[in-house]
Amino acid sequence: MNSLLPLSSVLSFLTINGWRKTSEIRDAFQIWHSNKFPNSEVTLPLSENHKRYELLLQDTIEELSEYLEIEEVSLVNKIFPQNFDAITVRAIGNDVEHGSIPFEDGLKLLTASHKLLKHCSRSLRKFKNKNKHLNSYFNHIGMGQTQIGSYIVSIHSPLYRVNTNDEPELFENNVSLGRMINKSFYSKISKLSKIVNGDTNPEKVIEDLLYIGVDKKDCDSLIDIFGHQSHRISK
């Protein structure tokens, strides 16, 4: 486990899922049991600063994973939702059927996804220190594990926040810069998919694309992502 989950999040998760604290031992540890799973037992320190926290937390994850039948990675995300959006870009088609993709296409898919995110971020209206914040956002962007089944690129887009006092209107309700970019990214791909799959007249397609704000740079990235064959586009 790379980063430790907060103890409070683990205890909340236990409570929500029917475990209850039954004992304390040695003024340092707490024991939790579940009526639903009488053979289950979770031992955790009373403080996350305790030197056995990492060891016992790992055991707890394994225990909960076994009884709740949830994979450990998913369980960790349920206990403490990660501070990023997971964007998955899926390429489908005969040439990517077995979770493999031609190497050149794979590289294009990655760089084009990155380019499209950049383009989406730049198209946001100006705000104070925009470039500085965007640089910081892109420094924290991560690649998730490539998933099996067709070919899926996973991007971890950090929910980077900008001081809302500077731009109260743009970042209304304290929405993060990262989430705004992700929404724009998703929106573009989603609209494109609708248009391309809905009309066979090329001129009408171009007109519709321009109408929704998909410009040449977007198109270049989208072509790199999905290739020239529209059958790879997946919403």
Place this chain on the structure above:
Amino acid sequence: MEIEKVIDNGVVADLALTSYGLHITDAQERFSAAYVKLMCAAAKINYSEPKTDNESIDIELIGKGFSGKWKKTRVLAQLKCTSNYKYIDMEKQELSFPLSLKNYNDLRETDDLPKILIVVFCPKDHCEWIEYSALQTKVRFSGYWLSLEGLPTVENEKTVTVKIPFSQAFNNLTLIELMNYYSSKGITI
């Protein structure tokens, strides 16, 4: 290299203290770990070994299904091995063992999982550690356990000699008793 002559079925062989890759202290260390793992297996108690021993912990004994408040009892153990007969007092029926001050202080902590010291006493000659026959294998000699939790600080500079009564034998049965003891110590809220 020290060589002892061992007579086996009338044939003299250079065996006893020959090294086949392990120094005697390394061999003793592994023997004590093997002894404890053997008892765990016989007691059907799981264990895990920390990757590094920087807190005087060599093995973690992990129980399951005990009847006390703490069903999955865990006990941390520091392992030692000695073949020094001077440490044995047959009259008092106890083993005296000089423990490093660091080990002593680590093991007397009370705000951690339960911790014990296990000392395995073995013959000096490693050929005598195991006696094998087709239907029986004997392990010599025995292991003993001691809890140092809550013991006072000491002024010693390097070592602290602890005394372990022979009654504190560490075997498959006493291991289960030990786990039961810690299992029952949970305090119900």
